[in-house]
Amino acid sequence: MRSRWRISALILIGLLGFVFAEVPSAPRDLEVNQVNASTVKLTWERPESENGELLGYYVFKEKLLNGEPVDDHIHHEFVIADPAKLYAYVTGLEPNTEYAFRVCAFNPHGDGERTPAKKMMTGGMPPTPPRPQSVTMLSDDAPLRARIDWQVPENTYGQPINGYAVYYRPVDKLGEQDGFERLEVPGSQHFAELTKLFMGREYEIHISAGTEDGWSANATEHLITPVGVPDGEPLNVRYDIVSGQMTLQWDPPAPDRRNGNITYYRAILTPLDGASKRIDRNITTGRSSTYRVSAKHGYTFKVAAATMKGEGPFSPVLNVSPYDSVLLFASLLFKDSI
Numbered sequence: 262m263r264s265r266w267r268i269s270a271l272i273l274i275g276l277l278g279f280v281f282a283e284v285p286s287a288p289r290d291l292e293v294n295q296v297n298a299s300t301v302k303l304t305w306e307r308p309e310s311e312n313g314e315l316l317g318y319y320v321f322k323e324k325l326l327n328g329e330p331v332d333d334h335i336h337h338e339f340v341i342a343d344p345a346k347l348y349a350y351v352t353g354l355e356p357n358t359e360y361a362f363r364v365c366a367f368n369p370h371g372d373g374e375r376t377p378a379k380k381m382m383t384g385g386m387p388p389t390p391p392r393p394q395s396v397t398m399l400s401d402d403a404p405l406r407a408r409i410d411w412q413v414p415e416n417t418y419g420q421p422i423n424g425y426a427v428y429y430r431p432v433d434k435l436g437e438q439d440g441f442e443r444l445e446v447p448g449s450q451h452f453a454e455l456t457k458l459f460m461g462r463e464y465e466i467h468i469s470a471g472t473e474d475g476w477s478a479n480a481t482e483h484l485i486t487p488v489g490v491p492d493g494e495p496l497n498v499r500y501d502i503v504s505g506q507m508t509l510q511w512d513p514p515a516p517d518r519r520n521g522n523i524t525y526y527r528a529i530l531t532p533l534d535g536a537s538k539r540i541d542r543n544i545t546t547g548r549s550s551t552y553r554v555s556a557k558h559g560y561t562f563k564v565a566a567a568t569m570k571g572e573g574p575f576s577p578v579l580n581v582s583p584y585d586s587v588l589l590f591a592s593l594l595f596k597d598s599i
């Protein structure tokens with residue numbers, strides 16, 4: 262009789278121990294902070310009553326629509342198996358969307374009480390870039406015009422497109438710190454016309470779509486404009502005479518007046534003695550031409566740049582006077598003694 266009582270009492274204590282073996286209370290001070298449109302950081306404090314060895318936390322995430330959960334069952338977003346870690350990043354959230362977050366602690370007896378839900382509206386995200394379709398020349402002669410067409414971004418994150426910004430510049434325009442032409446078209450327009458283009462140049466074109474939430478990354482396109490005859494003459498024509506050899510040198514026309522890659526320079530040296538023939542040369546490598554000095558009378562020299570479309574204007578005629586330069590050289594040498 263007595264031992265039966267004892268057994269019953271033991272069973273009762275065991276049952277009570279099972280029923281009242283406590284799980285942790287809710288973590289305290291849950292806070293949600295936005296990191297960017299798709300990421301939040303949660304922070305919290307340890308529960309007031311740990312009720313045994315604290316093993317870690319569960320983080321819960323719920324997507325809300327008009328303040329109500331979209332799924333009717335809340336699920337673990339993830340487990341943190343470290344009771345000392347009091348924060349978590351939740352990534353992959355949708356922009357412009359409301360979420361509720363909760364955290365609970367767990368110990369060997371099980372999952373503790375959940376914190377009250379903390380709600381958070383994620384921020385907006387700029388659209389994905391527009392999708393360029395084609396770039397076509399509208400005219401092949403100056404003034405050049407081209408048209409670029411694109412399709413709307415794949416994702417605008419629920420916002421209408423307010424406008425598109427188009428930037429373009431020759432790729433070799435490195436000296437200038439920016440040098441982009443910029444134009445903007447309304448969101449309903451999916452093309453733009455590029456003007457003020459130079460001939461024979463490669464252009465980079467950037468297009469960005471804008472919504473209330475910002476500008477998308479740039480989509481990039483390229484355009485090579487048709488080659489034309491140069492508009493500009495070679496620059497800084499100069500000469501040098503060393504031991505009976507006369508070398509003429511020059512610089513290319515201004516970049517915006519070349520109208521294409523220079524294929525050769527036409528250099529013409531004309532002796533002024535009235536008897537010798539002029540020397541007409543095509544210079545395909547480098548930007549200089551060397552001659553043997555023979556005439557005492559001097560020469561004139563001019564040079565033009567050519568693209569595959571033809572020759573541009575000649576440089577102003579340069580008078581070359583070997584005799585004068587010898588005199589000048591002598592006068593410099595003997596300046597002190599004259």
Ligand SMILES: *[C@@H]1O[C@H](CO)[C@@H](O)[C@H](O)[C@H]1NC(C)=O
Pocket residue numbers: 296297298299300352
């Ligand atoms: C948001 O921040 C997280 C964490 O710093 C990062 O991994 C993610 O790439 C960011 N997303 C965007 C869209 O900037």
Ligand SMILES: *[C@@H]1O[C@H](CO)[C@@H](O)[C@H](O)[C@H]1NC(C)=O
Pocket residue numbers: 461462463485486488521522
């Ligand atoms: C000029 O030459 C460069 C180098 O060969 C080439 O990349 C470029 O496309 C050329 N430009 C034009 C307009 O043909």
Ligand SMILES: *[C@@H]1O[C@H](CO)[C@@H](O)[C@H](O)[C@H]1NC(C)=O
Pocket residue numbers: 428441467469476477478479
């Ligand atoms: C797009 O390119 C232009 C020109 O380089 C630049 O000024 C602009 O900041 C770029 N936009 C983005 C979103 O990167």
Ligand SMILES: *[C@@H]1O[C@H](CO)[C@@H](O)[C@H](O)[C@H]1NC(C)=O
Pocket residue numbers: 541542543
């Ligand atoms: C220079 O090249 C042009 C075009 O190829 C040609 O018409 C002309 O005869 C050439 N001149 C000389 C001096 O070789």
